[in-house]
Amino acid sequence: xxxxxxxxxxxxxxxxxxxxxxxxxxxxxYTLTVLVIYGMLGLSLGLIWGFGGILCFGQAAFFGLxxxxxxxxxxxxxxxxVPMILAVxxxxxxxxxxxxxxxxxxLTDVYLGVITLVVTLILFKFMNSTAGPQYVIxxxxxxxxxxxxxxxxxxxxxxxxxxxxxxxxxxVCAIALVIVFLLVTWLLRSSFGRIAVGIRENEVRMGLMGxxxxxRKTVLFATGAAIAGLAGAMFANWGEIVTPTxxxxxxxxxxxxxxxxxxxxxxxxxxxxxxxxxxxKFMLGQQSMVDNxxxxxxxxxxFVLFLPRGLVPAIASLLSSIFGRTKRRPNARRxxxxxxx
Amino acid sequence: MDxxxxxxxxxxYAVASLVLISAGLAVVFGMMKxxxxxxxxxxxxxxxxxxxxxxxxxxxxxxMLVIAPLVVGLIGxxxxxxxxxxxxxxxxxxxxxxxxxxxxxxxxATMIFGNTTTGISTPIPGFxxxxxxxxxxxxxxxxxxxxxxxxxxxxxxxxxxGLIARGTMQRSDMAAALGxxxxxxxxxxxxxxxxxxxxxxxVLAPLVGLVPTSGGAYIAKAFITVIAGGPxxxxxxxxxxxxxxxxxxxxTFAISPVIGEVALLIAAVILLRMMPQGxxxxxxxxxx
Numbered sequence: 001x002x003x004x005x006x007x008x009x010x011x012x013x014x015x016x017x018x019x020x021x022x023x024x025x026x027x028x029x030y031t032l033t034v035l036v037i038y039g040m041l042g043l044s045l046g047l048i049w050g051f052g053g054i055l056c057f058g059q060a061a062f063f064g065l066x067x068x069x070x071x072x073x074x075x076x077x078x079x080x081x082v083p084m085i086l087a088v089x090x091x092x093x094x095x096x097x098x099x100x101x102x103x104x105x106x107l108t109d110v111y112l113g114v115i116t117l118v119v120t121l122i123l124f125k126f127m128n129s130t131a132g133p134q135y136v137i138x139x140x141x142x143x144x145x146x147x148x149x150x151x152x153x154x155x156x157x158x159x160x161x162x163x164x165x166x167x168x169x170x171x172v173c174a175i176a177l178v179i180v181f182l183l184v185t186w187l188l189r190s191s192f193g194r195i196a197v198g199i200r201e202n203e204v205r206m207g208l209m210g211x212x213x214x215x216r217k218t219v220l221f222a223t224g225a226a227i228a229g230l231a232g233a234m235f236a237n238w239g240e241i242v243t244p245t246x247x248x249x250x251x252x253x254x255x256x257x258x259x260x261x262x263x264x265x266x267x268x269x270x271x272x273x274x275x276x277x278x279x280x281k282f283m284l285g286q287q288s289m290v291d292n293x294x295x296x297x298x299x300x301x302x303f304v305l306f307l308p309r310g311l312v313p314a315i316a317s318l319l320s321s322i323f324g325r326t327k328r329r330p331n332a333r334r335x336x337x338x339x340x341x
Numbered sequence: 342m343d344x345x346x347x348x349x350x351x352x353x354y355a356v357a358s359l360v361l362i363s364a365g366l367a368v369v370f371g372m373m374k375x376x377x378x379x380x381x382x383x384x385x386x387x388x389x390x391x392x393x394x395x396x397x398x399x400x401x402x403x404x405m406l407v408i409a410p411l412v413v414g415l416i417g418x419x420x421x422x423x424x425x426x427x428x429x430x431x432x433x434x435x436x437x438x439x440x441x442x443x444x445x446x447x448x449x450a451t452m453i454f455g456n457t458t459t460g461i462s463t464p465i466p467g468f469x470x471x472x473x474x475x476x477x478x479x480x481x482x483x484x485x486x487x488x489x490x491x492x493x494x495x496x497x498x499x500x501x502x503g504l505i506a507r508g509t510m511q512r513s514d515m516a517a518a519l520g521x522x523x524x525x526x527x528x529x530x531x532x533x534x535x536x537x538x539x540x541x542x543x544v545l546a547p548l549v550g551l552v553p554t555s556g557g558a559y560i561a562k563a564f565i566t567v568i569a570g571g572p573x574x575x576x577x578x579x580x581x582x583x584x585x586x587x588x589x590x591x592x593t594f595a596i597s598p599v600i601g602e603v604a605l606l607i608a609a610v611i612l613l614r615m616m617p618q619g620x621x622x623x624x625x626x627x628x629x
Contacts, residue, residue, distance in 0.1 A: 055433060105614050110376065110432065114568050115610055121561050122606045129599040249557060253440055260437060294448025300441030301424060304434050 005189060009182060016178045020171065029170040031282060033238050036173045038278045039271040040180055040231040042258040046270030047184055048224035049259060051193065053200030054217060055109060058116035059255045061123050062091040062225040064246035066232025068127070071242045074151040076138035080237075081157045087233035088226045095225030099218040106214075108203075120247055127244035147243030154237045173234055177271075180227055184267055187223070196220050257300045263310025272312055343471030348594060354479040356586035357486040358545065362559050363566040363578055364489055365538030370567050371574040372510045373530055375425060376432065378439040380563055381556025382446035383535055387413045387542025388551045389454060392461055401464045409543030410536035417535020421528055429527065443556065450553035458550035478547060485544055489537075494575050506530055565609040571619020580620045585609065 023032055045059045066087040073083035098119060102112055131144025140148060154169065156162040164172055187193045199206045199213055207213045236242050245251065254277070262273020277299070284292050307314055366380045377383075387409040394404035420442060428435045465477040497503035506526055509516040513523040542559075549555060566585060570577025588608045593601030616623050 101614060105617065107613065107617050110568065111613055111617055113436070114565055115613055117561060118565060118606045118609055122603055125599060125602055125606075249561075253444070256437065256440070291448035291451050293444045293451065297441045297444025297446075297448060301438050301445065304438040304441065305424065305427060308434065 008185060012182060020174045029167050033170045033173050035275040035278050036177050037231050037234045037238060038274040040177050041228055041255055042262065042270035042274030043180065043184060044224045044227035044231065045255050046259050048220055050264040050266065051188060051200065052196050052217060052220040054221055055113055056116045057113045057252055058120035059228055060247055060251035061120040062095060062228035063232040064123065065091045065094060066229030067236040067242040067246050070233035070236045071148045071151045072137050072140040075140040078152055079160045080152055080154045084233055088229045091229030092222045092226035096218055096222040099221035103214040103217045120249065120252055124244055124247040127247060145244060147241050149241040153240060181267065257296065261299060261303050261310055263312035266312045269310050269312035343473055346470055347473045347475060350475060350479060352587060352590045353483050355590045356583050357483040359562065359566055359582035359586050360486040360490060360578060361482065361541040361544060363563040363582060365534045365541060366563045366567045367574055367578045368537060369531060369534035373527060374432065376436045378436055378560060379443035379446060380538055381560035382443045383413050383417065383538035384542030384559050385450065385553065385556035386416060386446065387539030388546035389450060390539065391543040391546050392459055392551065395461055405543040410540040413539025414532045414536030418528065418532050421531040425531065447553050454553065456553060458552050460550045461547050463547040482544060490575060490579060569609055569612050569619055571621035573621035577619055577621040
């Protein structure tokens with residue numbers, strides 16, 4: 001990190017302002033909104049995996065949980081401010097409980113992966129089986145495989161009849177992403193973030209230095225889940241329906257692929273990977289010659305084999321070698337260690 | 342009396358199918374430490390190989406027990422040469438690469454066979470016990486998995502090939518020093534693991550409607566069975582399949598099939614929390 005904090009914030013603000021201004025001229029805001037939401041979802045996993053070394057196979061669980069929380073609360077309350085807050089809190093609390101169970105049990109890599117995967121499956125199976133009228137929370141029917149349609153979408157706080165949709169909704173989402181990005185930047189610059197990276201590098205050593213490794217990992221895990229929950233609530237507003245496919249394994253897989261392709265151990269990588277691959281998928285969906293899944297799979301395999309560091313670090317090192325700058329970048333060894341953590 | 346017999350058969354069947362589903366992954370993960378997330382798709386391809394062979398006029402048992410394992414084994418061989426051999430020892434990278442492979446296989450199967458359900462009828466007729474109808478094919482699956490477990494034990498314990506394979510997995514450098522090529526042994530072991538997955542997919546094919554994405558239904562179960570089993574290959578496989586099979590069937594009969602599935606998953610979470618090294622990490626230590 002060669003730049004000072006204020007410079008970092010300034011560059012982020014300028015670049016994102018230009019992007020928010022230029023991108024709607026190229027792509028429709030309806031598509032852009034979902035790219036921004038996926039970018040935030042990618043960032044949530046990028047934070048806990050890339051900087052905390054926690055490989056979560058079930059980030060989609062928090063995404064779906066945020067979406068469902070928003071939908072259920074919005075139907076019951078009829079106004080969107082409190083549901084938005086709940087959609088961040090509920091996944092965070094859920095993740096804190098789950099994380100405490102795993103991290104205080106000293107579970108690592110594969111076992112962590114299995115448990116997060118299994119929890120996602122449980123939610124998926126349970127939500128799929130809630131078709132009957134007995135599954136009701138307040139006024140909201142859970143609706144099984146068909147999901148929950150017709151809830152109150154985002155409105156101006158305090159005024160339930162003024163909806164935010166279309167172009168303004170895109171700007172809300174984009175600004176939310178910028179704010180989250182800045183918060184993540186701040187978190188990583190704080191001592192908490194530096195210790196989290198230390199835990200990623202060597203958990204035993206950080207434990208011996210007196211840091212409570214399990215508590216710190218739990219907090220980081222919950223933070224990631226809160227971001228994923230926010231993305232989920234925004235996705236619910238965008239789609240105006242929530243279905244159990246939000247919890248599916250395919251969704252979890254995609255988030256991991258975004259991080260790998262974009263570049264792990266960077267803040268920007270997962271966002272770029274998410275938006276780029278989601279747009280690619282959107283373009284591929286408009287042709288029927290080659291199957292969509294096939295291409296996603298090929299991309300993942302090729303990246304793991306040939307570019308395991310991801311796009312953003314590769315481009316950054318390419319640029320710095322062209323311009324001959326000797327700026328320090330997260331090098332390959334550190335990134336690799338992170339993925340085995 | 343009749344009911345308890347039916348329940349007994351159903352429980353045995355649940356355990357047997359878990360053993361069958363997980364056997365291929367147990368070889369690949371338990372011995373080679375490669376987590377093959379394309380395992381479910383290997384099973385799916387075993388099913389498609391059977392159906393294709395049967396529609397070409399091959400006897401259904403030959404198709405299931407010979408053709409499907411060979412076809413999937415060969416696919417596994419290609420995959421090992423092209424992708425997995427570059428990633429040995431990098432656990433997370435193998436997981437991601439094989440997840441990518443599973444998506445590739447789903448895409449390929451969709452392009453070749455279309456996104457429709459295909460299936461074959463069960464070759465063994467059912468029969469009645471008192472007032473209940475039992476699927477005769479369940480017995481076939483139970484017998485196949487018992488034979489499979491015994492055969493795996495015999496090969497690993499009794500034959501020279503099994504001894505060499507086990508030795509190589511423990512110390513590949515020593516095996517190399519004694520004149521065996523670890524590269525080739527890894528290749529053959531992966532072939533065997535893939536063939537077992539193909540066999541499982543083929544044997545289960547008559548019971549399920551096959552779609553390109555049906556591998557996803559197996560992978561989670563296989564994954565948790567193998568991980569919960571722990572380091573010992575066969576003892577772990579049998580013990581964890583038994584416990585999960587019993588838990589899921591008890592809840593299925595007591596409440597509903599969905600709760601049975603959920604109970605299996607919750608049992609897995611609790612088991613892993615209590616015994617992070619798997620069942621055989623604590624009990625049956627040092628067994629096969």
